[in-house]
Amino acid sequence: MLPREAYTDPAVFEWEQQAIFSGWRCVGHAGDIATPGTQRAVGSGASGVLLVRGDDGTVRAFANTCRHRGHELLACGAEAKRRTIVCPYHAWSYRLDGSLRNAPAFNEFDDFNPDDFGLAELRLVNWHGWLFVDPSGQDSDFAQHVAGLEDVVAPYRPEELRIVARHSYELATNWKVIAENYQECYHCSSIHPELSRISPPTSGENLELGGAWMGGWMSIVDGAETMSLDGRSSGVAIKGLSDQELRTVMYLVGYPNLLVSLHPDYVMTHLMTPLAADRTHVECAWAFPKEVAERPDFDPSYAVDFWDLTNRQDWAACESVQRGLSSPHARPGPLAPDEDGVYQFVTRVARAYLG
Structure with missing residues (x-):
């Protein structure tokens, strides 16, 4: 067995979240994100992920944090279906591909470039219907993750x-x-x-x-x-x-x-x-x-x-x-x-x- 602290120590748990769960992990099933506009928040904090099916039928994963002040785009476990991703704090909105659509009151600034404020997209693979995300972007290729399977x-x-x-x-x-x-x-x-x-x-x-x-x-x-x-x-x-x-x-x-x-x-x-x-x-x-x-x-x-x-x-x-x-x-x-x-x-x- 591993030492008892591996199962009981909050510090070990936090380390695991940052080191083990920051690589490839399953976040759900593609059938739960079935139609364009479907959005689902999985996890919270550092592990928070927003799953979205785009107009092109592709499921994408984004960090569940608004590019304005960091508010969660959806609460953990919540689901929505709409044509845009909308932050409930200051109403910044994003297209289903993660690009910024509208930032209220910012259109009057010439030096504000919406292209600089799209959502942070995460590596995602749909493997046999299961959705896997690599929040770190640094894990091995997914093919290696499932080698032999x-x-x-x-x-x-x-x-x-x-x-x-x-x-x-x-x-x-x-x-x-x-x-x-x-x-x-x-x-x-x-x-x-x-x-x-x-x-x-x-x-x-x-x-x-x-x-x-x-x-x-x-x-x-x-x-x-x-x-x-x-x-x-x-x-x-x-x-x-x-x-x-x-x-x-x-x-x-x-x-x-x-x-x-x-x-x-x-x-x-x-x-x-x-x-x-x-x-x-x-x-x-x-x-x-x-x-x-x-x-x-x-x-x-x-x-x-x-x-x-x-x-x-x-x-x-x-x-x-x-x-x-x-x-x-x-x-x-x-x-x-x-x-x-x-x-x-x-x-x-x-x-x-x-x-």
């Missing part, structure tokens, strides 16, 4: 799926505790009886990937179709999957804040937003093939209820870990052989600490 993710065609359900959770735990829990099933037989009946905790193996992501697969027992309480699916299998993909679930950590679970008939994501050293917001989303998602009688609860139950079992454990780590007597312990995924994750974090 295209063949793993592409068969599920997540960009073509339709998100039909979301759950939001606010957890009293550090973001790394959540990611570490996700990276192992050493705990599954203890706290996940429902999951263990459908997917053997000792099945599968972790992948060796060249980029910043990590993860591995677990198998589904014979006679079950997917991860649900009874093993049955009320949806349809994603077209084009191999026999192996139809019998397994792939669990990936999109370092640092996206957890992706690829199932035979749906894709589930957990998007983590760290709020404090001991507090994390998690949005869980379930996406299904369009042909079933668009049916008026489609009920996604077979997947949603299963994972909401599993999530809450995990959240109770993660919050207990956080409380335990708050003890001055907490010391790093050894990792079991089945926790090699945790080792991959904490090693990546430790390397970030070393710079």
Whole structure:
């Protein structure tokens, strides 16, 4: 494990926000910014991002700060749909491409050049429907960030799926505790009886990937179709999957804040937003093939209820870990052989600490 201060010290948390979360991180799904003029604010302060779909259909990311006096263009978590971006403080307005449209009372000054006051645009990549931003502008090429993943993710065609359900959770735990829990099933037989009946905790193996992501697969027992309480699916299998993909679930950590679970008939994501050293917001989303998602009688609860139950079992454990780590007597312990995924994750974090 990492030292307890990595999970409890506010100074470590602030450093992580500046160093780890200033590089490539997921900020949402392109489907949430569906039409021109749609605007959405993600994060706040140094990590604040404004996502905007332009008239040309392109999604862009801007620092969520007005070029006049720095007021947020939208409050964190807020959404808007309009033809311009308008600061609510002094009504400076911007086109959807970020260029300054109007600065009230400044048009009378000959030396004021609107071209000098466009919004600060950030590097953004739409990868299989997920939006990734690099606020620092200094992280590696995105292709390196996801090296080795295209063949793993592409068969599920997540960009073509339709998100039909979301759950939001606010957890009293550090973001790394959540990611570490996700990276192992050493705990599954203890706290996940429902999951263990459908997917053997000792099945599968972790992948060796060249980029910043990590993860591995677990198998589904014979006679079950997917991860649900009874093993049955009320949806349809994603077209084009191999026999192996139809019998397994792939669990990936999109370092640092996206957890992706690829199932035979749906894709589930957990998007983590760290709020404090001991507090994390998690949005869980379930996406299904369009042909079933668009049916008026489609009920996604077979997947949603299963994972909401599993999530809450995990959240109770993660919050207990956080409380335990708050003890001055907490010391790093050894990792079991089945926790090699945790080792991959904490090693990546430790390397970030070393710079």
